[in-house]
Amino acid sequence: MKNITITVPATSANVGPGFDVLGIAVSLFLKLRVNVNPDETKTDKYNIELEYLGDNSTVPLDPEENIITKVALHVMSSFNINEFPKHTKVIVENCIPLGRGLGSSAAAIVSGVLLADTLFNLRLTQQQIFSFCLVFENHPDNTTPAIVGGVSASYVIETTSELDSSNSVVDHVKIPINPIIKAVVVIPEFELSTSYSRSVLPKSYNIKDIVYNLQRIATLSIALGQQDLRPELIFNSMKDSLHQPYRAALVPGLAKILSDLDYKNTPGLVGICLSGAGPTTLALATDNFDLIAQKIQSIFDSESNGSFKTHYYVLDVVHNGAIVQSDL
Numbered sequence: 001m002k003n004i005t006i007t008v009p010a011t012s013a014n015v016g017p018g019f020d021v022l023g024i025a026v027s028l029f030l031k032l033r034v035n036v037n038p039d040e041t042k043t044d045k046y047n048i049e050l051e052y053l054g055d056n057s058t059v060p061l062d063p064e065e066n067i068i069t070k071v072a073l074h075v076m077s078s079f080n081i082n083e084f085p086k087h088t089k090v091i092v093e094n095c096i097p098l099g100r101g102l103g104s105s106a107a108a109i110v111s112g113v114l115l116a117d118t119l120f121n122l123r124l125t126q127q128q129i130f131s132f133c134l135v136f137e138n139h140p141d142n143t144t145p146a147i148v149g150g151v152s153a154s155y156v157i158e159t160t161s162e163l164d165s166s167n168s169v170v171d172h173v174k175i176p177i178n179p180i181i182k183a184v185v186v187i188p189e190f191e192l193s194t195s196y197s198r199s200v201l202p203k204s205y206n207i208k209d210i211v212y213n214l215q216r217i218a219t220l221s222i223a224l225g226q227q228d229l230r231p232e233l234i235f236n237s238m239k240d241s242l243h244q245p246y247r248a249a250l251v252p253g254l255a256k257i258l259s260d261l262d263y264k265n266t267p268g269l270v271g272i273c274l275s276g277a278g279p280t281t282l283a284l285a286t287d288n289f290d291l292i293a294q295k296i297q298s299i300f301d302s303e304s305n306g307s308f309k310t311h312y313y314v315l316d317v318v319h320n321g322a323i324v325q326s327d328l
């Protein structure tokens with residue numbers, strides 16, 4: 001019997017102005033416990049048996065449909081491998097809420113690539129891992145920090161087309177973040193798929209809005225790592241004019257949260273934005289974490305007329321990214 005554990009963190013993409021560029025790894029995890037037992041007689045499709053712990057009842061278990069195994073099969077097929085080793089059992093423990101803007105799909109994709117890599121000792125380079133992930137999620141702002149940890153900025157080169165990212169290459173840089181900063185995420189109890197939340201964005205933008213974000217992404221990438229944090233600099237740098245204004249209609253309360261809370265009226269708060277494609281909000285903070293979360297929750301409550309509940313976590317930034325432990 002051989003055992004592997006793959007752990008991949010949740011990620012909060014965009015961090016305000018960095019649409020499809022910036023992401024931050026935070027301490028909620030997807031964990032795969034894998035064992036390979038060639039003596040077991042049971043044969044499932046592709047030799048793989050999947051089991052989810054907890055409530056992930058909407059997730060398909062068919063290996064061709066499930067995102068983790070689908071990604072692993074894709075990676076394997078590019079090495080002419082068509083089935084998992086006999087008999088492979090994967091137990092999935094997922095603490096990343098689905099469809100909430102915390103990178104659950106990115107974590108699943110990364111885990112699928114690492115699963116294939118580890119089972120078959122493919123020795124994929126980090127660049128190959130990035131490229132395989134891009135086939136399934138054509139913006140690298142979640143997958144990069146899920147792989148490398150911390151806060152990262154990524155760009156894509158050699159994209160052949162929107163549909164075929166297999167020849168694309170991702171490069172990235174890690175952005176220092178002051179260790180006193182934590183991530184307060186307030187999570188509405190409804191799902192918002194990333195593809196739907198992308199569909200409401202305009203096809204073209206006014207140059208004023210583009211410059212607004214360019215100015216902020218540059219200042220934010222330095223401001224986050226400064227030893228003497230300047231809350232006003234981070235707060236103003238985390239504003240956005242490319243996606244949040246359009247997504248506000250999908251997230252009741254978001255507009256008021258972004259306009260009412262600031263670093264002056266909420267001590268400890270250094271910046272606030274939509275997490276990924278939503279509906280979660282991300283507040284970066286140095287103190288008063290629970291109070292900040294409760295303030296955000298009360299706006300969600302009043303603006304949604306109680307039509308949905310929320311819960312929150314105070315999370316650490318995860319500096320190491322995905323981890324594979326294996327006795328293979």
Ligand SMILES: Nc1ncnc2c1ncn2[C@@H]1O[C@H](COP(=O)(O)OP(=O)(O)O)[C@@H](O)[C@H]1O
Nearest residue numbers: 059067098099100101102103104105108193194
């Ligand atoms: N651990 C997982 N196993 C299988 N499918 C998953 C897993 N995590 C996410 N998914 C799939 O990804 C979908 C959510 O992806 P997406 O809309 O991009 O939202 P987000 O990545 O922000 O959570 C889920 O509805 C589910 O289909």
Ligand SMILES: N[C@@H](CCOP(=O)(O)O)C(=O)O
Nearest residue numbers: 013020101102103194276277
């Ligand atoms: N840049 C993407 C990020 C989506 O993140 P997710 O966690 O919601 O999948 C976007 O804003 O669409």
